[in-house]
Amino acid sequence: MAKLNINGxxxxxxxxxxxxxxxxxREQVGLTGxxxxxxxxxxxxxxxxxxxxxxxxxxxxVSAIKPTDKIVTIEGLxxxxxxxxxxxxxxxxxxxxxxxxxxxxMAAAALxxxxxxxxxxxxxxxxxxxxxxxxxxxxxxxxxMAADMVKKA
Amino acid sequence: MxxxxxNLSRRKFIxxxxxxxxxxxxxxxxxxxxxxxxxxAGTEINAWVVVKPNDVCVVRIARSEMGQGTLxxxxxxxxxxxxxxxxxxxxxxxxxxxxLAHKRVWGEMATGGSRGIRTSQDYxxxxxxxxxxxxxxAAADQWGVPxxxxxxxxxxxxxxASGRKTSYGKVAAAAAKLTPPDPKSIKLKDPKDWxxxxxxxxxxxxxxxxxxxxxxxxxxxxxxxxxxxVKKCPVHGGKLSSxxxxxxxxxxxxxxVVKVHDDAVAVVADTWWRAKTxxxxxxxxxxxxxxxxxxxxxxAERLKEGLTADDAFADTNNGDALKVxxxxxxxxxxxxxxxxxxxxxxxxxxxxxxxxxxxxEVWTATQSAEGSLAAACEEAGVxxxxxxxxxxxxxxxxxxxxxxxxxxxxxxxxxxQFPARPVKLIWSxxxxxxxxxxxxxxxCKMSAGLDESGKLVGMHMRVSGQSINALLNPGAIKDGKDxxxxxxxxxxxxxxxxxxxxxxxxxxxxxxxxHMQVGPWRGVNTNQNGVYLECxxxxxxRAAGADSLEFRRSMMQGYPRHLAVLDAVAEKxxxxxxxxxxxxxxxxxFMGYGSYSAAVAEVSVSSEGxxxxxxxxxxxxxxxxxxxxxxxxxxxxxVAYGLSAAFYGEMSVERGRMVELNFDKYRIxxxxxxxxxxxxxxxxxxxxxxxxxxxxxxxxPAVMNAIYAATGKPVRSLPxxxxxxx
Numbered sequence: 001m002a003k004l005n006i007n008g009x010x011x012x013x014x015x016x017x018x019x020x021x022x023x024x025x026r027e028q029v030g031l032t033g034x035x036x037x038x039x040x041x042x043x044x045x046x047x048x049x050x051x052x053x054x055x056x057x058x059x060x061x062v063s064a065i066k067p068t069d070k071i072v073t074i075e076g077l078x079x080x081x082x083x084x085x086x087x088x089x090x091x092x093x094x095x096x097x098x099x100x101x102x103x104x105x106m107a108a109a110a111l112x113x114x115x116x117x118x119x120x121x122x123x124x125x126x127x128x129x130x131x132x133x134x135x136x137x138x139x140x141x142x143x144x145m146a147a148d149m150v151k152k153a
Numbered sequence: 154m155x156x157x158x159x160n161l162s163r164r165k166f167i168x169x170x171x172x173x174x175x176x177x178x179x180x181x182x183x184x185x186x187x188x189x190x191x192x193x194a195g196t197e198i199n200a201w202v203v204v205k206p207n208d209v210c211v212v213r214i215a216r217s218e219m220g221q222g223t224l225x226x227x228x229x230x231x232x233x234x235x236x237x238x239x240x241x242x243x244x245x246x247x248x249x250x251x252x253l254a255h256k257r258v259w260g261e262m263a264t265g266g267s268r269g270i271r272t273s274q275d276y277x278x279x280x281x282x283x284x285x286x287x288x289x290x291a292a293a294d295q296w297g298v299p300x301x302x303x304x305x306x307x308x309x310x311x312x313x314a315s316g317r318k319t320s321y322g323k324v325a326a327a328a329a330k331l332t333p334p335d336p337k338s339i340k341l342k343d344p345k346d347w348x349x350x351x352x353x354x355x356x357x358x359x360x361x362x363x364x365x366x367x368x369x370x371x372x373x374x375x376x377x378x379x380x381x382x383v384k385k386c387p388v389h390g391g392k393l394s395s396x397x398x399x400x401x402x403x404x405x406x407x408x409x410v411v412k413v414h415d416d417a418v419a420v421v422a423d424t425w426w427r428a429k430t431x432x433x434x435x436x437x438x439x440x441x442x443x444x445x446x447x448x449x450x451x452x453a454e455r456l457k458e459g460l461t462a463d464d465a466f467a468d469t470n471n472g473d474a475l476k477v478x479x480x481x482x483x484x485x486x487x488x489x490x491x492x493x494x495x496x497x498x499x500x501x502x503x504x505x506x507x508x509x510x511x512x513x514e515v516w517t518a519t520q521s522a523e524g525s526l527a528a529a530c531e532e533a534g535v536x537x538x539x540x541x542x543x544x545x546x547x548x549x550x551x552x553x554x555x556x557x558x559x560x561x562x563x564x565x566x567x568x569x570q571f572p573a574r575p576v577k578l579i580w581s582x583x584x585x586x587x588x589x590x591x592x593x594x595x596x597c598k599m600s601a602g603l604d605e606s607g608k609l610v611g612m613h614m615r616v617s618g619q620s621i622n623a624l625l626n627p628g629a630i631k632d633g634k635d636x637x638x639x640x641x642x643x644x645x646x647x648x649x650x651x652x653x654x655x656x657x658x659x660x661x662x663x664x665x666x667x668h669m670q671v672g673p674w675r676g677v678n679t680n681q682n683g684v685y686l687e688c689x690x691x692x693x694x695r696a697a698g699a700d701s702l703e704f705r706r707s708m709m710q711g712y713p714r715h716l717a718v719l720d721a722v723a724e725k726x727x728x729x730x731x732x733x734x735x736x737x738x739x740x741x742x743f744m745g746y747g748s749y750s751a752a753v754a755e756v757s758v759s760s761e762g763x764x765x766x767x768x769x770x771x772x773x774x775x776x777x778x779x780x781x782x783x784x785x786x787x788x789x790x791x792v793a794y795g796l797s798a799a800f801y802g803e804m805s806v807e808r809g810r811m812v813e814l815n816f817d818k819y820r821i822x823x824x825x826x827x828x829x830x831x832x833x834x835x836x837x838x839x840x841x842x843x844x845x846x847x848x849x850x851x852x853x854p855a856v857m858n859a860i861y862a863a864t865g866k867p868v869r870s871l872p873x874x875x876x877x878x879x
Contacts, residue, residue, distance in 0.1 A: 015426075016405055016430075018430075020426065023424065023425065026372075027380075031365065032368070033364065033365015033367075035369075035371075035548075036371065037499050037500075037501075037582065037816075039815075040816070042815065042817055043816055043821075045499060074364060075364065075365045075366075077364070078364075081363050081364045090355075090359055090363060093356050095220075095363070096220030096221065096790060097219055097498075097499065097548050097550075098358075098548070099369060099498075099500045099548030099549060100499050101362050101363065124825035127823075127825075128823055129824075130499070130816060130823065132794070132821065133499075134789060134790035134793025134794055134822075134827075135786070135789070136793055136822075136824040
């Protein structure tokens with residue numbers, strides 16, 4: 001039994017200690033917006049926020065999570081897709097198949113929290129998630145747009 | 154071979170239902186759940202259009218959506234003729250069981266070959282127009298006025314003379330009762346008058362991709378569902394010998410260990426992670442068979458032998474290329490090679506299956522919904538009418554999720570052993586990489602002869618490599634001749650035509666198959682053939698001392714469409730104009746999927762041989778452009794897909810099995826490596842070409858030619874990670 005704080009709610013889950021956080025989120029908690037892509041922390045489709053930092057949940061065992069840790073998944077990023085990153089993603093029509101985009105959005109949101117006005121180099125360094133449809137050009141544009149939206153707000 | 158059986162049954166399936174479906178019984182109301190159709194669900198005007206009381210128009214979509222924007226494009230085409238309010242548009246998928254039950258009224262459902270829009274456009278537009286005609290007639294009947302006096306805009310019908318107005322939602326029920334017009338009698342709009350189609354409308358399927366709400370096949374949840382993890386013999390063609398179930402049956406959550414066909418084993422548990430954990434702990438013995446001796450080296454030898462063997466077939470043989478080259482003033486020779494590649498869709502293969510009595514249902518991501526139905530029913534041993542496929546939008550397709558449906562078959566085979574319980578099978582990334590239908594491996598021997606003036610007088614091109622048709626569609630091979638492997642080099646205009654005039658030209662293919670499964674990989678054979686032709690043309694241009702663009706142009710006067718796209722990218726890229734120090738250009742053009750493509754790459758190569766692609770300009774003439782922003786998105790995506798292959802893509806073979814089983818070894822391009830992409834649309838509005846694939850094939854050769862310009866050395870094999878550039 002483990003206690004997890006996910007999207008502001010405490011959840012009690014039954015999982016072996018070695019179970020990756022990703023699979024606890026997907027299978028025990030039932031939030032499927034966080035995706036499985038590789039299982040080896042390469043692709044970033046499983047990205048969530050752990051105490052405000054973006055992490056790859058496929059490679060964190062649930063036993064490493066304390067009840068006081070705050071986990072935010074794509075479902076908890078905002079109410080009604082109102083986060084600037086989500087708004088920018090919509091304005092630029094970033095997603096193609098969409099499968100990686102939960103992870104991309106979580107990575108972008110974490111970047112903007114730390115670096116509200118990121119340079120292209122900042123974006124290069126922070127946005128390392130794989131997109132097989134190749135939406136990278138629009139992701140870059142949308143991160144800049146989201147940064148501008150925050151600045152003007 | 155299972156996949157062949159699927160093809161067979163699928164053919165029967167299509168033939169068996171073609172009597173009514175062949176002519177597309179357009180506009181005939183047939184009523185899917187007629188009671189519901191009159192209620193909140195709306196009124197079905199015809200197969201393509203349902204109108205709700207609040208004027209929302211629901212467009213039915215038969216093709217799959219896997220990221221390419223097909224759904225939005227098809228909806229735009231229907232809406233254009235329907236004259237509805239784009240702000241009130243909605244879409245819904247059609248499932249193949251429904252299509253079968255309604256005599257294939259929605260026609261072809263398969264989505265591949267960049268055909269989703271171009272081969273549907275005529276009948277979906279007629280579907281939208283037929284619905285408009287019926288809705289207008291209903292209003293005219295109600296008011297007792299000639300229909301010619303009515304005008305419609307955004308789904309609002311007006312009669313100017315009497316000042317009356319109504320809307321689609323109000324007349325839908327009456328319209329549905331009218332006799333539909335003969336689709337052939339309908340005059341479609343001139344694309345010049347389009348207001349919705351041809352415009353950069355926002356995609357209709359974005360919202361739930363931003364908040365985690367979208368349900369992919371891997372996310373399907375059903376009551377009582379079990380989860381399965383599978384392992385197939387790592388050596389292709391090998392068999393399952395034995396496994397020790399007792400070693401894992403007491404592990405947490407395990408419900409059973411089952412044999413899957415004769416080559417795989419699956420663990421079924423209450424969660425996928427538990428199934429996978431137990432599968433990894435399960436002792437398995439494989440009968441690897443004779444293929445275990447195969448490796449990249451043995452395969453390369455076989456392909457090399459095909460470069461000079463006598464059994465090739467010449468698809469093009471103009472003049473006497475061999476003789477002319479032998480006697481030419483200057484002779485150029487080169488051998489090129491490209492590797493196996495995996496599709497690596499972000500969503501690994503998966504399928505949920507439920508067998509209940511003599512019925513089978515699957516929930517799956519598929520490019521071939523009817524192929525999935527055929528595979529599921531065949532595997533379950535039930536007639537097609539006892540099956541249904543619930544289509545979920547794909548987390549990437551790229552050709553992997555087409556007619557083979559191996560993952561759907563496996564899921565049904567497992568579910569058969571757990572009757573009345575849904576079982577979701579998910580492949581690990583390693584299983585996905587290890588058991589793909591790979592892009593075929595090939596080599597190409599090129600020879601050319603120049604005359605004294607530097608004119609190309611003879612060229613000989615010999616491709617040696619694996620055939621997709623030999624595995625998946627042997628009926629397409631006539632007298633041992635498989636022209637599909639020469640895609641993009643064909644004589645005939647219209648689809649994938651060779652774009653140069655060479656007086657003596659011989660283009661041949663020698664089939665050299667391997668034990669690996671191959672299949673269509675986004676762009677299929679245009680990618681490899683584009684590299685071979687366009688990189689070699691670059692070598693010939695340099696041997697002739699000519700400018701890369703002008704050398705090509707001089708041979709393209711008989712191919713004005715190819716030439717126009719090449720000219721457009723050259724102009725946009727500023728061909729011939731100075732570049733920053735250390736930056737070099739490369740250019741390429743090719744044709745596939747009915748569309749013409751060209752690219753210019755700007756590249757620098759560091760003193761350590763590290764390549765940076767700074768900018769790429771790509772041009773495409775796809776005839777009609779249904780959504781310019783989405784065409785641009787496909788072009789941008791094609792650069793990422795092409796560059797991943799160019800830099801890193803390689804599936805290599807050791808001891809009969811694939812080596813690169815995850816993204817640590819099979820590297821994919823990241824955002825930091827993505828160049829600035831500029832898309833030049835040069836539509837001529839006189840044909841319908843594809844968009845999802847055709848620009849990939851010019852990406853690698855443009856970059857390789859730019860590297861050649863930078864280093865003075867041609868690049869003749871991919872991926873670049875294996876090539877010492879300086």
